[in-house]
Amino acid sequence: MRTDLLDRWLPGSIQVGTVTSAALLLASVVLSNATIGWYGLLLLTLTPVLQLGVSVAGFGRLREPRYSLIAAVVLILLLAALATAALIARGLGG
């Protein structure tokens, strides 16, 4: 039974997302650039999307379709929350 996708890739995906966004946040503070900071924050909040994507693939590879499907449902819900927030903000902005 291969568990490497969950045991290594799942923590790895979280760390990659966090380190990349932390680098962007640091750059925004050093350069006093709010736009870079906004994208750093967006990337930070997208780290769970990566985490869920790895979970879908990981459970698929472990031949546990039930949990692969559950992870996919959570991923879709999270992306729907992102899209809804963006659409509402765009609507409010005219």
Place this chain on the structure above:
Amino acid sequence: MENELLLFAGGALAGLLGALLGIGGGVLIVPLLTLGFGEPLTRAIGTSLVAVVATSAGAAAHNVRTRRADVRLGLTLEIGTVLGAAAGGLLAGLLSERVLAGLFAGLMAYLALSLLRRSFAPAHDPAAAEAVDPMAPEGPTAPAYRTRRLPLALGGSVGAGAASALLGIGGGTVKVPLMRLVMGVPLHVATATSNFMIGVTAAAGAYAYLFRGDIEPMVAAPLALGVLSGAAVGARIAPRVNTRWLTILFVLVAGWVAVEMGLRAAGVAR
């Protein structure tokens, strides 16, 4: 630059205390920003949510790698928390600051009381923490516990997600008792699983604040970097630190914050 350094230091302190006390940084960041930096409550809650995503990242990676979190259970309950958090994030934009302050005052009072009870309760048996492997797949090596009442827990998870997005917290204060008392999950597994879930829940709530413009990047960026650093240091030194006096100090601070927020909710203070 002075303000950024203060925010970094404040975030580092919140991350450090959060990791030492096992409460997450959100409950400390919201009062820090509102009472310390004069930020509006809605903006403080949104900023706190992105800081919670940052805090949870380190803990989540550690808990998965060391097989402490029940990833299957966490994913299942995330269906409820993500729905609740997405709705809570949108709802927060419609609620007045006074209502949010009242909710936050209630949370701080509850947290102060539960931490006070915990500090006088006997410590749990560390040997029991090694007895189960929540990451084990179905079959002979499956976890030595069986979860129960999943529909009820899923309903409670919606509430935990909404609380997270409305108050700028990770929601562990709801998720851990839910898993422990409703589902019968051992405490250490419930705590680790809650930490694994917090980032996903907080992100779902944060999107509404981020796109509404309720998160100021030049406030959130140094704060999140501080929280990341503080939480990393806290996680390393936590096993060697006696947190009893720290807990009592936090209880006093939480009591003060509850009163301040309560006064704001009543319209007595701003």
